[in-house]
Amino acid sequence: MKPIAVFRHSPGEGPGYFATFLDHHSLPWTLFRIDDGVVPPPTADAFSGLCFMGGPMSVNDDLPWLPQTLQLIREADRKGIPVLGHCLGGQLMAKAFGGSVARNPVKEIGWGPVEATADGAPLTTEWLGGPLSFEAFHWHGETFSLPPDATRILTSAYCANQAFVRGPHLGMQCHVEMTDTMIRAWCQQWAAENVPASASVQTPEQMQTDMDARIAAMRVIADRLYSRWIKGLRRD
Secondary structure, eight states: OOOEEEEESSTTOOOTHHHHHHHHTTOOEEEEEGGGTOOOOSOSTTOSEEEEOOOSSOTTSOOTTHHHHHHHHHHHHHTTOOEEEETHHHHHHHHHTTOOEEEEEEEEEEEEEEEEOGGGTTHHHHHHSSSOEEEEEEEEEEEEOOOTTOEEEEEOSSOSOSEEEETTEEEESSBOOOOHHHHHHHHTTGGGGOOOOOSSBOOHHHHTTTHHHHHHHHHHHHHHHHHHHHTTOOOO
């Protein structure tokens, strides 16, 4: 099988648990370190799927790699190659597919519940195993609109669009790929967010409370989402 291309946009926002999942399923993958100046490949033909991770930048910024990334996502869509996005990655997908990205009403940082949408059935059942709510990890100030032909499958009290499905593609605003190491590292950047603790923003102490149990519970959901996504991988 051709490898899955994983795109990292910030040193601290690598594939995390997604890499562990791929290794467990003996699925090859290759990492593109966009933050190190690596340019996106000119075509998606060499890959069975594309996965885009998070990052502190905006998809509305004037960045040299953004046009090629959006073009790559659209090409993958035309060729039936599944795309997966986490936070910034989901925003890249939404913009590539005709949606928009703008400031969320509030910043959402830390652990918070997300819910499967009733209007997304039967896709919520297909991707999540049925109607449910779970605690996901969040760290964003912007969010995406639903692009044409997409179905929202997850929502939260502070961000309406937490995940969408569009054919074989899954775009997420929340982070289900988190590891304990990633959370601790991100907590060191909390002060730079320059926003006080609130109902939608947790302190580093709150984020690290019962962290192992929270991560374990979230991985049950991550396994369901990732398992459904890899069913669409191009096998030729």
